[in-house]
Amino acid sequence: MADLGSPFDRRTPNTLWASVLVETLVRLGLAHVVISPGLRSTPLALAVARSPRLRRTVMVDERSAAFFALGLARRSRRPVALVCTSGSAVANYFPAVVEAHEAGVPLLVLTADRPPEMRACHSGQTIDQQKIFGDYVRWQHEVAVPEATLSLLRYLRQTAVQAWRAAAGSPAGPVHLNLPFRDPLAPPTAAGETVVIDGLDDGFFDYLDRPTDPSAAAQSARLRVETTCGVIVAGQADPVDPAGYVRAVLDVAGRTGWPVLADALSPLRFHAPAGAPIVTTYDTVLRDEGTARTLRPGQVLCLGGWPTSKVLRTWLERSGARCLLLADGAVNRDALHLRTEQRAAAVERLTVEGLAGTDDAYRVRWLRAEAEARTRLDEALEAEDRLFEGKAAWLLARTLPAGVTWCVASSMPVRDLEYFVPPGKTGLRVQCSRGANGIDGTLSTALGAAEGGPPAVLLTGDLAFLHDSNGLLAAAALRGSLTVVLINNAGGGIFEHLPIAAHEPPFEELFATPQTVDIAALVRAHGLEHRVIASWRDLETAVKTLPANGVRVWELRTDRKRDARQRKELFARVAAEVAARVNQA
Secondary structure (H helix, E strand, O other): OOOOEEEOOOHHHHHHHHHHHHHHHHHHHHOOEOOOOOOOOHHHHHHHHOOOEEEEEEOOOOOOOOHHHHHHHHHHOOEEEEEEOOOOHHHHHHHHHHHHHOOOOOEEEEEEEOHHHOOOOOOOOOOOOOOOOOOOOOEEOOOOOOOOOHHOOOHHHHHHHHHHHHHOOOOOOOEEEEEEEOOOOOOOOOOOOOOOOOOHHHHHHHOOOOOOOHHHHHEEEEEEEEOOEEEEEEEEOOOOOHHHHHOOOHHHHHOOOOOOOEOOOOOHHHOOOOOOEEOOHHHHOOOOOOHHHHHHOOOEEEEEEOOOOOOHHHHHHOOOOOOEOOOOOOOOOOOOOEEEEEOOOHHEEEEEEEOOOOOEEEEEEHHHHHHHHHHHHHHHHHHHOOOOOEEEEHHHHHHHOOOOEEEOOOOOOHHHOOOOOOOOOOOEEEEEOOOOOOOOOOOHHHHHHHHHOOOEEEEEEHHHHOHHHHHHHHHOOOOEEEEEEEEEEEHHHHHHHHHHOOOOHHHHHHHOOOOOOOOOHHHHHOOEEEEEOOOOOHHHHHHHHHOOEEEEEEEEOHHHHHHHHHHHHHHHHHHHHHHHHHHHO
């Protein structure tokens, strides 16, 4: 039996190697590992199991496991490790690695592998795992085959430090260590000889400290204000101190005199004080061509990246405005290819110069448009008794308790947040996989966000839920609370808003992808609670007080085509009504 009081598992070279790797990562700050069972990864799994400071989650489906780790890392803002066996198991990590890369989420991907002599000879469960994730990792390394020598254990220690630095740096992201192991993979069951290495003692880890990298917060940038007709576009952000972030943005807004157009995934939607110059209805307002021309900006400050709204993006592209974009790291975030100067700096480090005067007519127009559009949208949603998809996001924003982690599927739900959710000081933390903008792993990511943290709520459509239904396998072991609000419109509602919807056939078959799954039966097959929400009062009651533990699914059945028509009609009507007020000045 291994000495559990020692950081070194000396039973075999493999167990010693794996224990040094895991202990190094633990001392750097690793707290959680997600394991998918397999034989080749035995030394890694055993090392994780014997570490008293690690929490572990076991998930049989590697794809779901990777998204679970992604959700956990996003919520905790620290690297989470993944462990799997060799072969196609590794390939199932790919979608989550892509999202982690694009969204800047720190993951440590530890993949076990066959040793070199067992590769390229059709040995079982063997594929080429080197550089399998291509450019979608911050760093990758093929680790040496374990040897019980002090020099190679020092190399392993330094490799772990480098991996941690790369994952937790700026920008954060996934790192891949490919770890070959020779047989025997399991240690002997009976006590026997142990691996002894001169100089290998507890002092081996003494110098380790949690490394830090220069972050965007340590850099600065300057904004020279050249016009009063400017806007601050606040994209997706998840700062450690959301209230402080909001104060910094509003300070810049005060110095420039510009309004803030706040994306649904910005803290400005959920942490802003009343009376702040925040605009949330821009997608509706800018659908009127006259209003779009009247509000054309001459200068733009973008924080983090461009929002979800295609209407807003098109308006910015047509403006020709000069732009300063503040984003984490050196990754190009300007998908619109504007006249953009990009700086890796935080808004807290932004210096504003060259104020253009006291003319606030432009800002007043924007705020007048916001007030008018917000009133009309809120009145329409308040009066809506039918289960209209757009009202679900609006109602949850008003109803969910403060401090809840609100996960949102990257399809129609995140757009409904952008369309309909007003600003307010609700204290919600919203998370959405907008790195690659896919629906991959929606449920598993939400389960990871709920693990060990405050209650979480997932707003999702039926296709995103079914695409990741294997995530339900992890529900029984969840240490936390997840409530799934599932909008079941029997297909892909987002496609109803695209030009292809006019082409029937083949629209319904090839794009709307109708489904007839019995959601209740699926959920109950996993031993979970299911409930059909028949009214808005039912939904309010269900989410006002969230259980501390467990997973449940609340299903809202809606009409996909009718709801798409209703959105379009509502946007057109409100945009026209707002136009008269905006263009008066």
